[in-house]
Structures are given as structure tokens and as C-alpha cells.
């Protein structure tokens with residue numbers, strides 16, 4: 200019987216991790232559909248940004264209550280899953296609380312007590328988040344754009360985390376009572392479960408307690424595998440992708456836009472009478488040139504932008520500070536990333552089905568993101584400033600606008616007029632340069 204347990208455990212473990220690996224490979228393949236961008240500069244700054252923002256959650260604690268609760272849930276959940284190591288070893292070799300033999304019994308008691316306190320903090324965090332999300336009416340969490348799957352997803356993950364923590368407490372409480380009865384060797388310290396569940400579990404029979412302990416252990420194990428595989432379908436992918444997203448974040452000053460090398464080169468050629476238009480490109484200049492100006496579909500975005508689409512937590516902090524959204528325009532920076540992810544996933548499914556991408560007659564522009572949304576953006580950067588994981592929805596908006604202007608000449612009339620004025624008058628207004636000081640003339 201013991202061996203059957205071990206074999207089932209191993210099969211589930213391999214299947215769970217195998218499926219998870221497959222999902223990660225799919226995400227990697229999809230991200231690589233974008234074009235490369237060189238973000239390998241300033242490495243030490245990148246490491247420290249990642250440590251500060253993704254690991255240290257520095258931007259989350261700007262809103263202290265929600266931030267600290269988020270830290271509870273995040274840190275608690277990660278550390279508690281260290282326990283997965285113990286579960287795996289116990290599951291494969293049929294041992295009981297394997298880490299006690301590694302840590303020594305007294306440190307193991309400290310370890311299990313710490314895990315219990317962290318688990319309690321996770322429970323407090325998820326309960327508060329559930330109430331806040333569903334009953335407290337925080338505007339950015341109850342907006343129409345979250346109706347349907349995004350809202351269910353956010354709730355499901357809280358329910359799963361709650362259930363996993365409850366299984367953890369039940370397992371420990373049953374274990375503790377069995378240890379008190381001398382039926383198991385005394386290992387670990389369980390201050391929370393023994394206090395809350397111990398008195399209730401003391402009334403149960405030995406057989407039921409063994410069953411509960413084992414059942415909760417299996418539930419916890421299968422639950423972790425399920426959670427891991429659920430991530431692919433969830434905004435909670437950010438618990439993994441926040442790390443690369445912050446590492447590859449744009450470290451330039453906000454407001455600094457990228458110039459197109461091809462355009463810069465053309466202008467230099469025009470301005471320099473000695474330039475040789477047929478000269479071989481200088482080293483580094485020959486980087487893969489985009490096949491078009493700006494972005495019409497996900498293939499035209501860069502890999503960091505596609506990584507951003509997968510990393511969005513859908514928290515809506517960007518949308519809540521977006522002046523366009525606040526004043527009733529159609530634009531929501533959160534939705535820009537959600538739609539980019541939806542389109543990317545659609546393209547991924549197309550590739551899964553056909554072996555390569557087969558034109559489906561759709562594009563990110565118009566089929567997902569409308570011109571109205573794009574032109575509502577003031578390029579103020581409030582969204583990038585607010586994002587807790589340094590995502591950059593503005594860069595996608597910017598690239599799509601670049602496509603509209605440079606490939607389709609489809610800028611709004613007001614902009615065309617302004618651009619003509621800049622070209623002719625070196626100013627956005629329709630006045631001749633010679634008249635530009637007229638405003639100072641006294642009548």
C-alpha cells in the first residue's frame with residue numbers, strides 16, 4: 200500500500216511539473232514572437248531594481264495597508280511552499296516530516312511555528328482582499344473591464360490560497376493531537392493549529408485523525424500542483440513574471456521616447472552632404488530592423504512589451520491615475536495590456552493548431568485596440584509611474600500610434616495640422632515665425 204501511495208505521488212508530481220513546464224515553454228515561445236530589444240545594459244541597476252521592486256515590493260507599500268497585506272500573502276505563500284520540498288521527499292520515500300532530520304528537532308520546531316504564523320497572515324490577507332474586492336467597492340477593482348473571467352480569476356486564486364492554508368492547518372492540528380496521544384513521534388511546533396483546531400480535533404478518533412492528516416497532506420500537495428498549473432490561465436502569472444519584467448524594465452527617464460534608427464539614419468544622410476548612402480552599416484547598426492514603422496499586431500511589438508502583457512497583475516493602479524480614463528475617455532492602460540495578452544494568446548493557439556501562424560485576418564489594431572483608445576492617451580506616463588511591477592502600457596500605445604501616423608498617415612486632423620505647422624513654422628501654431636513675438640506687442 201505504501202508503494203502504491205509513492206507511485207501515485209510520483210506520477211502526479213511528474214505530470215504536474217511536466218504540464219507546468221509545457222505552459223512556461225508556451226509563454227516563452229509566444230514572447231519570442233515579438234522582435235528583440237537590447238536591454239542587457241546597466242546590469243547592476245537591473246538586479247537592484249528587480250530586488251527592490253519584485254522581491255522587496257517597494258512600490259506596493261506606497262499604499263501601506265493593501266501593500267503590507269500583499270507582502271503577507273506573497274512572502275507567506277512563497278515561504279510556506281518551501282514546505283513543498285518536505286512534501287516531495289516524504290511523498291517519494293514515505294518518510295514523515297523529513298526536514299526535521301535535516302534541521303534538527305529544535306530548529307524544526309522554530310521552522311514549523313514560523314510557517315504557521317505566516318500561514319495565518321496569508322489567511323488574514325486573502326480574507327481582507329476577498330472582502331475588499333467583492334464588497335468594499337474599490338473602483339479600479341470593480342470596473343466593467345474586469346467583468347467575467349478577470350473577476351472570477353481574482354476570486355478563485357484567493358479561494359485556492361485560503362483552501363491550501365486551511366489544509367495546512369488541518370494537517371498540523373491532526374498531527375499535533377496524534378503526537379499528544381503518543382501515536383506519532385513529537386516533531387515540530389504548531390502554535391496556531393493546536394490553539395484553534397486542537398480542542399476540536401481532540402474529540403476525534405485516532406483513525407479519523409490519521410485519515411484527516413493524510414487527506415489534508417494530499418490535498419495540500421495536489422492543491423499546490425493545481426495552483427501552479429492554474430497560473431498560466433491567470434493574472435497571477437505575475438508572481439513569476441514580475442521578476443523578468445522588472446529586470447527588463449525601461450530604465451530611461453520617463454518621457455524619453457525611442458527614435459527609430461532607420462529614420463535617424465535617413466535624416467543624417469539628408470543633412471550630411473558627405474555621407475555615403477551605400478556605406479556598409481557600422482557595427483551594432485545592423486540590428487534587426489523592423490519590417491514596418493510602429494506596431495499593428497503583436498509581431499511588431501518587442502519581447503519586453505509582450506512579457507509585460509503576460510506580467511500584468513490587472514490591479515488597475517495605472518487606470519485609476521490615467522487622466523484620459525478619469526475624464527471618461529475610452530482608454531484604460533490596464534486594458535491595453537489585457538488586450539495585448541488576449542491577442543498574443545489567440546496567435547499562440549493559432550500556432551498550436553497549424554504548426555505556424557496562419558493569417559486569421561485579425562490584428563491587434565482595430566480588432567482589439569481601437570484608434571479612439573490610442574488617441575485618447577496624453578502620454579503623461581502616470582500609468583508607468585503607478586505600476587507596481589514597472590510595466591509600460593504607454594510604449595504599446597506609442598508604437599501603435601507610430602504605425603497609424605507613419606504607415607497609414609492616419610493621424611487625427613488636429614495632429615496633422617499641428618505637424619504641418621511644426622514643419623512650416625517651427626511651432627505648433629499657424630503663425631509665421633516672424634510674428635511669434637506679436638503676443639508681447641502692447642495694443
Ligand code: SF4
Nearest residue numbers: 521576577579580582
Ligand atoms: S500615458 Fe496615456 S495611458 Fe498612461 S496614464 Fe497617461 S494618458 Fe493614460
Ligand code: SF4
Nearest residue numbers: 511512514515517586
Ligand atoms: S499595467 Fe501595472 S498598474 Fe496597470 S494593471 Fe497592470 S500591473 Fe497594474
